[in-house]
Amino acid sequence: MFNKDTYVQRRQQLIADVKEGLIVLVGNEPSSMNYKDNEYHFRQDSSFLYFTGLQSPSLVLVIDTAANKTTLFGDNPSIDYIIWTGAVSSVEERAAKAGIEHVQPLSALQHVLSTAQQQKQTIHYLPPYRMDTTVYIAELLGIPYQSVKEKASLPLIKAIIKQRAVKSAEELVQIEEAVNTTAAMHAKAIQLGAPGVTEMYIAGIINGIAVSGGGNLSFPSIVTQNGQYLHNHASNAPLQAGKLLLCDAGAENRMCYAGDLTRTSPVDKTFTTKQKEIYQIVLDAQLAAIAALKPGTLFRDVHTIAAEKLVEGLIQIGLCKGDPKEAVKNDVHTLFFQCGLGHMMGLDVHDMENLGEQNVGYTDQLIKGTTFGWKSLRLGRALEEGFVVTIEPGLYFVPELMDNWYAEKKNEAFINYDKVFAYKDFGGIRIEDDFVITQNGSRLLGNPLPKTIAEIEAMKA
Amino acid sequence: MFNKDTYVQRRQQLIADVKEGLIVLVGNEPSSMNYKDNEYHFRQDSSFLYFTGLQSPSLVLVIDTAANKTTLFGDNPSIDYIIWTGAVSSVEERAAKAGIEHVQPLSALQHVLSTAQQQKQTIHYLPPYRMDTTVYIAELLGIPYQSVKEKASLPLIKAIIKQRAVKSAEELVQIEEAVNTTAAMHAKAIQLGAPGVTEMYIAGIINGIAVSGGGNLSFPSIVTQNGQYLHNHASNAPLQAGKLLLCDAGAENRMCYAGDLTRTSPVDKTFTTKQKEIYQIVLDAQLAAIAALKPGTLFRDVHTIAAEKLVEGLIQIGLCKGDPKEAVKNDVHTLFFQCGLGHMMGLDVHDMENLGEQNVGYTDQLIKGTTFGWKSLRLGRALEEGFVVTIEPGLYFVPELMDNWYAEKKNEAFINYDKVFAYKDFGGIRIEDDFVITQNGSRLLGNPLPKTIAEIEAMKA
Ligand SMILES: [Mn+2]
Ligand SMILES: [Mn+2]
Numbered sequence: 001m002f003n004k005d006t007y008v009q010r011r012q013q014l015i016a017d018v019k020e021g022l023i024v025l026v027g028n029e030p031s032s033m034n035y036k037d038n039e040y041h042f043r044q045d046s047s048f049l050y051f052t053g054l055q056s057p058s059l060v061l062v063i064d065t066a067a068n069k070t071t072l073f074g075d076n077p078s079i080d081y082i083i084w085t086g087a088v089s090s091v092e093e094r095a096a097k098a099g100i101e102h103v104q105p106l107s108a109l110q111h112v113l114s115t116a117q118q119q120k121q122t123i124h125y126l127p128p129y130r131m132d133t134t135v136y137i138a139e140l141l142g143i144p145y146q147s148v149k150e151k152a153s154l155p156l157i158k159a160i161i162k163q164r165a166v167k168s169a170e171e172l173v174q175i176e177e178a179v180n181t182t183a184a185m186h187a188k189a190i191q192l193g194a195p196g197v198t199e200m201y202i203a204g205i206i207n208g209i210a211v212s213g214g215g216n217l218s219f220p221s222i223v224t225q226n227g228q229y230l231h232n233h234a235s236n237a238p239l240q241a242g243k244l245l246l247c248d249a250g251a252e253n254r255m256c257y258a259g260d261l262t263r264t265s266p267v268d269k270t271f272t273t274k275q276k277e278i279y280q281i282v283l284d285a286q287l288a289a290i291a292a293l294k295p296g297t298l299f300r301d302v303h304t305i306a307a308e309k310l311v312e313g314l315i316q317i318g319l320c321k322g323d324p325k326e327a328v329k330n331d332v333h334t335l336f337f338q339c340g341l342g343h344m345m346g347l348d349v350h351d352m353e354n355l356g357e358q359n360v361g362y363t364d365q366l367i368k369g370t371t372f373g374w375k376s377l378r379l380g381r382a383l384e385e386g387f388v389v390t391i392e393p394g395l396y397f398v399p400e401l402m403d404n405w406y407a408e409k410k411n412e413a414f415i416n417y418d419k420v421f422a423y424k425d426f427g428g429i430r431i432e433d434d435f436v437i438t439q440n441g442s443r444l445l446g447n448p449l450p451k452t453i454a455e456i457e458a459m460k461a
Numbered sequence: 462m463f464n465k466d467t468y469v470q471r472r473q474q475l476i477a478d479v480k481e482g483l484i485v486l487v488g489n490e491p492s493s494m495n496y497k498d499n500e501y502h503f504r505q506d507s508s509f510l511y512f513t514g515l516q517s518p519s520l521v522l523v524i525d526t527a528a529n530k531t532t533l534f535g536d537n538p539s540i541d542y543i544i545w546t547g548a549v550s551s552v553e554e555r556a557a558k559a560g561i562e563h564v565q566p567l568s569a570l571q572h573v574l575s576t577a578q579q580q581k582q583t584i585h586y587l588p589p590y591r592m593d594t595t596v597y598i599a600e601l602l603g604i605p606y607q608s609v610k611e612k613a614s615l616p617l618i619k620a621i622i623k624q625r626a627v628k629s630a631e632e633l634v635q636i637e638e639a640v641n642t643t644a645a646m647h648a649k650a651i652q653l654g655a656p657g658v659t660e661m662y663i664a665g666i667i668n669g670i671a672v673s674g675g676g677n678l679s680f681p682s683i684v685t686q687n688g689q690y691l692h693n694h695a696s697n698a699p700l701q702a703g704k705l706l707l708c709d710a711g712a713e714n715r716m717c718y719a720g721d722l723t724r725t726s727p728v729d730k731t732f733t734t735k736q737k738e739i740y741q742i743v744l745d746a747q748l749a750a751i752a753a754l755k756p757g758t759l760f761r762d763v764h765t766i767a768a769e770k771l772v773e774g775l776i777q778i779g780l781c782k783g784d785p786k787e788a789v790k791n792d793v794h795t796l797f798f799q800c801g802l803g804h805m806m807g808l809d810v811h812d813m814e815n816l817g818e819q820n821v822g823y824t825d826q827l828i829k830g831t832t833f834g835w836k837s838l839r840l841g842r843a844l845e846e847g848f849v850v851t852i853e854p855g856l857y858f859v860p861e862l863m864d865n866w867y868a869e870k871k872n873e874a875f876i877n878y879d880k881v882f883a884y885k886d887f888g889g890i891r892i893e894d895d896f897v898i899t900q901n902g903s904r905l906l907g908n909p910l911p912k913t914i915a916e917i918e919a920m921k922a
Contacts, residue, residue, distance in 0.1 A: 031492050033504045034808075035815035036590040038680050040501040043494045083799065083862050086690035129497040131593035135606070145596065145606075201673040208669020212662045214697045219499050229547035236675045236715060254697060256495075338544065347495075354496035401544050 001053030001255065002170055004099030010051050010163060015065045017159035021122030023063040024113070024140075029132050030057050041216055046347035047126060047160055047355075049256055052098045056088075060109055061100070066121075071102040073109045113140050124153035126160070129354045157355045164352055165344065165360070166386035172436055172445070174257035175346070175388060179434050179446030181213035181251035182259030186449055189223065190265040190459050193245040199223045199234035202247070210251035218258035218349040221249035227264060227428030228396040230339055239267045244275060244427045248392075250349055258349040260390050261449060262432035269460045274426070276453055278395055281313030282429045283451065285393040289341060293383060293391070293435060293442035300366070300380035303341040306393045307333040311414075314395075319423070322414045332414040334373030335405055336397070342390040343378040345434060350378060351388070383437045388445065392432030397423040462514030462716065463631055465560030471512050471624060476526045478620035482583030484524040485574070485601075490593050491518050502677055507808035507815075508587060508621055510717055513559045520552075521570055522561070527582075532563040534570045574601050585614035587621070590815045618816045625813055626805065626821070627847035633897055633906070635718035636807070636849060640895050640907030642674035642712035643720030647910055650684065650710070651726040651920050656702040660684045660695035663708070671712035679719035679810040682710035688725060688889030689857040691800055700728045705736060705888045709853075711810055719810040721851050722910060723893035730921045735887070737914055739856055742774030743890045744912065746854040750802060754844065754852070754896060754903035761827070761841035764802040767854040768794040772875075775856075780884070783875045793875040795834030796866055797858070803851040804839040806895055811839060812849070844898045849906065853893030858884040 001007075014023065027048040030039040044055050052061055052072070060073040074091040082088065095103045104112075116123060123141065127149050128134045138145035167175065185206035192202045203223040210217045223234040227246025239245060245267050250260040264279065266272070271279060289306040311327045314320040314336065320327060327333065344351035344360060352360045361379040362368045369375050379389065402424065404410075406417050431451055435442040450459055462468075475484065488509040491500040505516045513522055513533070521534040535552040543549065556564045565573075577584060584602065588610050589595045599606035628636065646667035653663045664684040671678045684695040688707025700706060706728050711721040725740065727733070732740060750767040772788045775781040775797065781788060788794065805812035805821060813821045822840040823829045830836050840850065863885065865871075867878050892912055896903040911920055 031494075031501060032590045033492075033501075034507050034590075035811065035813075037814065038810065040492060040494075041681060046495050079861065079865070083859055084690060084692045086687055086693050087861075129493045129495075131591075131596055135592055135596065198675070200675050204669040204671065204673025206669075207672050208665040208667075210665065211668050212665025214659070214661050220502060226547055229545060231545045232547050349499065350496065352496075353498065398544050400540065400548075404540070 001097060004097060006170065007051060007053055008099040011063060011070055013163055014051065014159055015063060015068060017162060018065055018124060018155055020065055021124055022113070022116045023065065023156060024123055024125045025051060025061040026125065026128070026133055026137060027054070027059040027061070028057060028130070031130070043216075044256065046256065046352070047164070049347055050160070050164055052100070054094050054098055055256070056094065058106065059091075059094075060106065062109070062112065069102060070100050071104055072098070072100045073104050073106050075106050110140055114142070117141070122153070124156035126156060127152035127354065127356075154359075157359055161352055161355055161360055164346060166384060167346060167388050167436065168386070171257065171346065172388075174253055174255050175259070175434070176446050178215070178218065178251050178253040178257045178259035179261070180259075181210060181215070181253065182249065182261050183446055183449040184213075185209045185249055185251060186247060186261050186263045187459065189245070189247040189249070190263060190456060193239060193265055193267050193460070195241040195267055196238045198236050198238050199225065200236050203234035206247070206249055213251050214254040215252045215256065218250040218252040218260060221247070223247050223249065225267065225427065227430065228398045228426070229428075230396065241268055242272070243267045244429060246428055246430060248430060248432065252349075256347055258345050258347070259446065260345055260349050260432065260434060262392055262430045263449065263451065263456070264429040264431065265456050265460065270457050271453055277317050278426070278429055279453055281310060281317075282393055282395055282431050284313060285309035286391055286431050286433070289391050289393060290433075290435065290442065293389070293437060294440060295383055295385050295437055298366070298380060298382050299342070299361075299389065300377065303377055303380075304328060306341050307337060310337055310393060310395060319416055319419050320414055321416060327411075327414045330411055330414060331371070331373055332411050335401060335411070335415065335420075336395045337393065338373055338376065338396060338398070338401070339394070340377035340379065342392050342432075345388045345390055353378070385437055385439055387437045388434065389437070390432055390434050392430055394428060394430030396428035397426040399424045462558060465558060467631065468512060468514055469560040472524060472531055474624055475512065475620055476524060476529060478623060479526055479585060479616055481526055482585055483574070483577045484526065484617060485584060485586045486512060486522040487586065487589070487594055487598060488515070488520040488522070489518060489591070492591070504677075505717065507717065507813070508625070510808055511621070511625055513561070515555050515559055516717070517549075517555065519567065520555075521567065523570070523573065530563060531561050532565055533559070533561045534565050534567050536566050571601055575603070578602070583614070585617035587617060588613035588815065588817075615820075618820055622813055622816055622821055625807060627845060628807060628849050628897065629847070632718065632807070633849075635714055635716050636720070636895070637907050639676070639679065639712050639714040639718045639720035640722070641720075642671060642676070642714065643710065643722050644907055644910040645674075646670045646710055646712060647708060647722050647724045648920065650706070650708040651724060651917065654700060654706040654726055654728050654921070656728055657699045659697050659699050660686065661697050663706075664695035667708070667710055671710075674712050675715040676713045676717065679711040679713040679721060682708070684708050684710065686728065686888065688891065689859045689887070690889070691857065702729055703733070704728045705890060707889055707891060709891060709893065713810070717808055719806050719808070720907065721806055721810050721893065721895060723853055723891045724910065724912065724917070725890040725892065726917050726921065731918050732914060738778050739887070739890055740914055742771060742778075743854055743856055743892050745774060746770035747852055747892050747894070750852050750854060751894075751896065751903065754850070754898060755901060756844055756846050756898055759827070759841060759843050760802070760822075760850065761838065764838055764841075765789060767802050768798060771798055771854060771856060780877055780880045781875055782877060788872075788875045791872055791875060792832070792834055793872050796862060796872070796876065796881075797856045798854065799834055799837065799857060799859070799862070800855070801838035801840070803853050803893075806849045806851055814839070846898055846900055848898045849895065850898070851893055851895050853891055855889060855891030857889035858887040860885045
């Protein structure tokens with residue numbers, strides 16, 4: 001974890017921003033897999049982690065803004081627990097590492113909260129994303145679990161986003177460590193890709209590299225020869241010659257900062273001509289988007305630049321026609337690029353997604369779109385120095401979507417459907433890198449991972 | 462999955478055993494990690510899996526025993542879902558694979574259950590181990606979530622244990638596949654163990670082998686140089702020369718059958734003399750326990766045989782004294798062997814632990830112990846042909862426990878505390894293999910994994 005001063009400072013800033021009431025940050029519990037004690041690997045809540053650095057379960061942080069008093073609620077391990085699990089530091093020791101002066105047992109928490117409720121103090125908490133947390137908050141506050149989400153605190157959400165959106169120098173060091181482990185995963189995946197190897201085999205090897213890096217995966221690895229389906233994971237089917245292998249995967253380091261990269265490589269040793277054409281269009285779109293990154297620019301506009309560049313390329317090879325800008329205004333690009341250009345990244349791979357995409361990626365004046373394509377753009381607002389974002393354009397040839405659009409004769413002024421249909425078995429290509437916004441532009445995070453056609457082929461030679 | 466006849470037969474047997482009412486098996490939902498859509502890998506509930514073979518989330522199986530009618534409740538994927546995730550088979554297709562004739566949408570479930578409630582039919586369901594399942598059952602039945610667990614059906618629990626406890630030939634094939642992947646994990650861990658390598662590095666590599674095998678981990682890997690703490694996992698601390706590396710890890714195969722092996726190897730290329738002495742005692746205890754396995758024998762008695770053999774060995778090297786049988790009667794072994802000799806294994810690594818250890822491992826006449834050591838013995842009852850069990854004796858030198866016992870002068874007639882204290886930094890040794898009970902004895906599952914001192918050292922040479 002960072003030096004305790006970091007956490008003290010973050011909490012002081014939070015008090016200054018939230019201004020009144022009690023702030024309650026509930027840490028995560030272990031998650032049961034197929035019976036209670038068989039647990040998935042423990043993952044702390046990211047906001048709890050941001051303000052405490054503490055990675056153990058069953059802790060609650062309470063900040064009394066009026067009294068400027070922070071208390072960590074948690075229970076010390078029993079002697080039985082120590083015999084089974086080994087010496088664990090006391091709650092007092094953990095609190096001290098986070099610069100927290102007060103400690104109380106969990107059993108004291110309900111009384112503290114009900115007293116605050118009687119005094120008509122606001123109790124600020126975040127919307128939970130796990131049912132056990134939802135029920136726990138309901139029991140603490142004496143409210144029905146069905147109303148926990150709606151009573152979450154928007155002032156707290158906004159105050160936390162304000163801080164977490166801008167990454168400090170010490171956070172960037174952590175993120176770069178995660179990105180470097182992520183790059184090692186991708187280099188291995190590209191080299192392992194070959195006819196007959198299963199997606200799951202490659203997923204296993206690269207997942208292992210993430211854990212060996214000291215942390216874990218930042219999200220379930222996408223390792224697929226069906227890259228046109230955006231959320232496809234890995235199957236036990238062997239890779240086929242002539243296909244593309246799309247790998248979208250990332251590690252989180254031991255402090256839980258995320259990396260998130262995508263590379264698309266041929267299953268064979270080289271790309272086909274058809275694959276090269278599409279690949280180069282995606283790469284050019286990525287480079288155009290990267291060149292547009294700077295403070296003040298709306299990320300929504302960077303998304304548009306990438307979309308126009310993609311359509312421009314598709315026009316050049318005959319799949320589209322007309323004016324690229326006009327085409328994008330008519331959402332032509334969403335036949336091939338159904339998702340967003342990127343997202344914030346930090347302690348979550350989609351940073352702060354639990355705090356609401358509108359709150360994180362947009363503003364009170366800039367509202368997230370609701371139409372196909374635009375509704376999947378997680379980030380739209382003006383970039384600021386210290387934001388960390390992914391840039392991940394792609395071209396995805398989804399047969400079901402082509403058929404749907406064709407049946408409606410959708411955008412036929414811009415689309416040569418006969419040519420597009422020849423890509424029904426093409427798959428999908430995405431290229432993704434991670435950037436921090438700097439004073440004048442952006443900086444690539446982590447060691448560069450090869451991404452030109454020549455570089456990718458050289459890795460497989 | 463198996464041929465549908467297997468599932469039809471299992472459900473018919475279940476109807477015959479439960480006899481009356483409605484049987485409701487709720488499948489698992491995805492589990493959120495750090496925000497709603499960032500999910501841990503999906504793991505189906507094992508009983509749902511046993512009776513359907515279906516590995517997708519958001520399904521409920523309802524068996525009407527009176528009408529002998531089985532219905533799968535689930536919703537078909539939307540076109541949006543297919544565009545993002547690729548073609549998914551319909552609920553009808555999935556039901557057909559499991560030999561289930563009736564399908565209804567999830568929205569119809571509540572009405573079916575409330576009608577049954579009005580008709581005073583018993584609704585049998587299993588005790589949930591995840592809060593989201595608990596709340597879902599509460600909402601379906603219109604009861605408080607706090608009372609869901611107590612209203613779970615003991616007749617259903619017993620009927621399911623009766624079937625799942627005895628493994629069929631086709632199940633044994635699956636278990637052996639999992640054990641073989643598990644053996645590959647262990648061979649790699651033994652070879653990777655060396656001074657300076659971190660536990661987490663090894664855990665990553667072997668976790669990757671489990672996933673590459675097509676399935677996942679059957680439980681979080683224990684990879685530790687502090688093997689005396691039974692539930693210690695893996696840390697980022699480098700392995701130290703002179704220490705022992707205890708690895709207790711397992712894969713589950715793609716059908717979710719578990720493997721579970723433990724090996725203890727030197728961090729260096731060879732064991733020290735002191736390590737060899739303790740290792741041989743544990744191995745002899747394991748061999749004695751294995752020799753005792755046969756139908757009709759109480760597993761509790763096999764545990765006692767292993768405990769006596771361990772104490773016998775400790776007497777020979779001077780850590781204990783007196784008569785081994787007398788010593789075990791006085792629980793002397795629990796200073797060194799605090800846990801149980803083994804457990805059932807199948808679709809869960811601790812098979813059916815969610816159905817209650819008393820129900821699974823004991824009988825109405827044979828009650829699980831409550832004292833230190835005995836309370837950790839998950840299995841006590843008479844073995845039957847087709848049971849799959851682990852045999853995993855160990856010797857664990859836990860400084861905190863030695864100090865506790867010594868302060869109470871506990872069992873000082875049997876323990877040479879001065880000698881025992883010389884093992885405070887020794888660590889722990891466990892050796893674990895998986896067996897099926899046969900007509901006359903037992904059979905090792907999977908390819909044999911080296912376990913003699915000479916074999917282990919040869920693997921590191
Ligand atoms: Mn991404
Ligand atoms: Mn075991």
